[in-house]
């Protein structure tokens with residue numbers, strides 16, 4: 726077991742070194758995969774919160790956990806659009822890099838809406854929570870409308 730772990734560690738390290746000279750393409754693809762994974766997590770937490778809010782499941786006590794996760798992911802979302810990650814299997818529009826100020830505002834709106842949700846998520850007040858989730862949803866749509874291509878999958 727110990728040998729395997731060491732071997733795998735050494736292999737990962739060697740691969741990392743081996744990749745460094747001509748890694749541009751691989752890194753761009755990695756950045757896209759990472760971005761989509763982060764966005765899936767955003768979508769997953771959103772879906773879970775909506776199901777709770779609609780009463781499809783109990784778990785109202787989990788609302789603050791989802792809200793915190795969303796708040797963390799909103800922070801991460803500022804870093805998932807590096808230059809060069811605009812081609813390949815991505816729905817990200819060129820406009821992200823062409824209009825960085827407008828895009829930053831969308832990220833900020835997302836972060837603000839997620840932060841606002843964390844303030845009410847534990848209140849048990851369905852009206853307040855629903856309102857905050859609604860605002861959060863508007864921040865998703867605002868960015869997707871301008872900066873995300875028509876969804877492929």
Ligand code: HEC
Pocket residue numbers: 757760761762764765767768769771814815816817818828831832835861862864865866868869872873
């Ligand atoms: C600042 C812009 C922005 C915000 C805010 C934003 N998104 Fe996205 N989202 C994108 C972009 C751009 C893509 C396409 C990413 C790609 O394909 O590389 C995307 C992709 C997605 C995907 C598809 C991921 C995949 O490839 O499977 C989901 C699901 C998603 N977003 C959900 C959400 C939800 C829910 C919110 C709000 C809580 C949100 N997004 C907020 C820009 C944003």
